[in-house]
Amino acid sequence: MRNEGDGAIYWKYVGRVLSNNKLNGTLDIGNSYSNNLTVDLQNNSISDFTQKASYNMVLKLVGNPICQGNGATERYCTIQKSNPSYITPTNSCTAVVCRSDRILSPNCKCAYPYTGTLHFFSFSFSNLENSSYFRTLAESLMSAFQSNQLLVDSVSLSDPTVDVYSYLQFRLQIFPSALDHFNRTGISTVGFLLTNSFPIPNYGSYSFKEESYCCFAGAKKPSNTGINVGAVVGSFVLVLFILGAGFYAFHQKREAKRAVQQSNPFANWDRDESSGGVPQLKGARWFSFEELRKCTNNFAEVNAVGSGGYGKVYRGTIASDQLVAIKRARQGSLPDALQFKTEIELLSRIHHKNVVSLVGFCYEQGEQMLVYEYIPNGTLKDALSGKSGFQLNWMRRLRIALDSAKGLAYMHELANPPIIHRDIKSTNILLDDCLNAKVADFGLSKLMEDTSKNYVSTQVKGTMGYMDPEYYTTQQLSEKSDVYSFGIVLLELVTARAPIERGKYIVVVVKNAIANLTDQYYIHDILDPTLGPSAKLGGLKKFVELAMRCVKDSSSERPTMGEVVREIENIMQLASSNKNFETEFTSSSYEGSSDGSKAFDYSGGL
Known part of the structure; x- marks a missing residue:
């Protein structure tokens, strides 16, 4: 046992406690250590002691064989009581031998x-x-x-x-x-x-x-039984806690997902090229499938007010007691995702009295549904055919033409960016309870995002009979393409004939009628008989001429929709000054039809 000088501080100030360590043999102090060293070697088996130099140290050898009769080490074999000390004392206490593994305190107490x-x-x-x-x-x-x-x-x-x-x-x-x-x-x-x-x-x-x-x-060793029971109970509580935490986390995740879907119902929208990216909406409300199922009484047939290739249209009442028309895609024949998105985007940004308002939409559980304001008197086509149960006089037809033209002019000239409808036809013009016309069905519409060009290159889509022949041959869609389709609608208002009937195209039929005028009644042979003699229809000739300018083969020769609006307003002034001007409505059955119970083919070409 030597102290070779390493750890001098360690020994010097608080002493080295080596008591009760069963150390035996001869203690050799050596000659390399710090002064004032304190070493506690009590209660060991040290039998001898040697020194090689004079030193000043405190050495405790009480309880070792060396303390039995060796006078040279007597001063290390006694413990003298001193004042209380908080550090291991440097002086000796009265000889004390601790037993039962107790330790001697600085105050000389075991x-x-x-x-x-x-x-x-x-x-x-x-x-x-x-x-x-x-x-x-x-x-x-x-x-x-x-x-x-x-x-x-x-x-x-x-x-x-x-x-x-x-x-x-x-x-x-x-x-x-x-x-x-x-x-x-x-x-x-x-x-x-x-x-x-x-x-x-x-x-x-x-x-x-x-x-x-x-x-x-008085402490008692705890029994193994208590430990085991405690371990089992603790494990059971831990398992219950983990299960509860897992269930809570799952519930919170589901609620968070539902909240995200409500704030952003297109969070899971298919982002591939065919869908065109997540829709950018402005104010349209998201409806859950369950909400629309309830408001239509589980899509009961009694609430079906129209149908088409797209699916069915149902009448429903939402929480605010507002009547709505719910256009539901037929399962198995869902429309193109891009078409569905386009209609939502466009209608959510359009706000005009002559354009059908989009209330909201549903896009969940494999469903695609559009929720519109309810238009009770069906389509213009139904009204012209008599299917709606009332007749339209000449002045009312001019008013419908003006309303429709205003809606289209707004889309072309005031919307930002401009919107091309691409599917104007009599089944996409709806009549409200006052027979005001509203343009509907924007599934094929396109935005004129590059206003530096006057056309959009795109795949040809639309309805035969209404389609612009220049667009059909060049695949260049322009605002004048809507003007051509609207010209066909104007001819329908005059003749009540379909664009293509018995293989004859309405544009050709009207051209021939104008070329073969033989009597005093203007285009009498093709005029809708319910309008009466053409002589009583003020502005008829100008109206037909406007329609024929709209259906010119070259788009550059067609008027804009803004010009069409002004022309129709002039024609209405001419018609109202006609001495033969008739009353606004000519059908006694009109009042009974305003409840919307008549046919409501929301879009015949849905």
């Missing part, structure tokens, strides 16, 4: 100390050779224990080291007062005080890592 390690993170001193810092630490600990009225007799600090993280640490032993052991309350209060890190001058913040206490008075 007791079971409460032990642990103090770790200091930011001590402010660098001179570790100054023992006053260590004494200050011990005094601060005792002062804290006494001020909190804890039954602590003394403390012993040993093994000061600086670890690889530059943290200073001590092994701390806290000895009880009055008894030779702490009770559970005493350990709890001492531990609580240390773990709450009261301030200690020069040492800064610290942590205390306790060791288990061995010796509670």
Whole structure:
């Protein structure tokens, strides 16, 4: 056993405690060590002692065979009682031999100390050779224990080291007062005080890592049965907690997903090229499938008001008691995703009295539904054919033409960017309860995003009989393509004939009728008989001439929709000044038809 000088500080200030370690043989002090060294070798089996130089050290050999009759070591074999000390004492106490693994305290009492390690993170001193810092630490600990009225007799600090993280640490032993052991309350209060890190001058913040206490008075070893039962109960509670947490997380995830879908119903929109990307909507409301199912009484046939190639249209009442028309795609023949998206986008940004308003839409559970304002008197085609149950006089037909033209002019000239409808026809012009006309069905519409060109190159789509022949041959869609289709609608208003009837094209039929005028009645042979003699129809000739200009083969020769609006307004003034002007409505059955119970083919070419 030699001290070769390493760890001099370690030995010098708090002493090296090697008691109760069963060390035996000869103790050789050597000649290389620091002064004032304290070494505690009590209760070992050391039988001899040698020295090679004079030294000044405190050596404790009490309880070793060497202390039996060897006068040379007598001063190391007695313990003299001294004043209380908080660091392992440098002086000796009266000879005391501790038994039953109790440890001698600095106040020379055998007791079971409460032990642990103090770790200091930011001590402010660098001179570790100054023992006053260590004494200050011990005094601060005792002062804290006494001020909190804890039954602590003394403390012993040993093994000061600086670890690889530059943290200073001590092994701390806290000895009880009055008894030779702490009770559970005493350990709890001492531990609580240390773990709450009261301030200690020069040492800064610290942590205390306790060791288990061995010796509670009257403590009984817990039975394995209690431990096992506690483990089972704890495991069961843990499993229940994990299951509950998992269920809660799943529920929250589902609610979050539902909230996202309501705020952004197109979160799962197919983003491939065919769908054209997520729709950009302005004010359209999202409806759940369940909402629309309830408001139509599970899509009952009694609420069906129209049908077409697209599917069926149902009448329903939403929460605000507003009547709506719900256009539902037929299962198995869902429309192109791009067409569905286009109609939603366009209608959500268009707000004009002569354009059908989009209330909302549904896009879930494999359904594609559009919710429009309810237009009770069906389509212009139904009204011209008599299917709606009322007749339209000449002035009302002019009003319908003007309303439709205003709706289209708004789309061409005021919408930003301009919109080309691409499917203007009499089945896409609807009549409200006052027989005002509204343009509907925007599934084929296109935006004029590049206003530097007057056309859009696109695949040909539309309805035969209404389609612009120039667009058909060049695949260049322009606003004048809508003008051509509207010209066909104007001819329908005059003749009540379909665009293609018995293989004859309405444009050719009207051209021939104009070329073969033989009597005083203008185009009498092709005029809708319900209008009466052409002589009574003020502005008829100008109206037909306007229609024929709209259906010119070359788009450059056609008027704009703004010009069409002004022409129709002039014709209406001419018609109203006609002495033969008739009353606005000519059908006694009109009032009964305004409830919408008549045919409501929302879009014959749906």
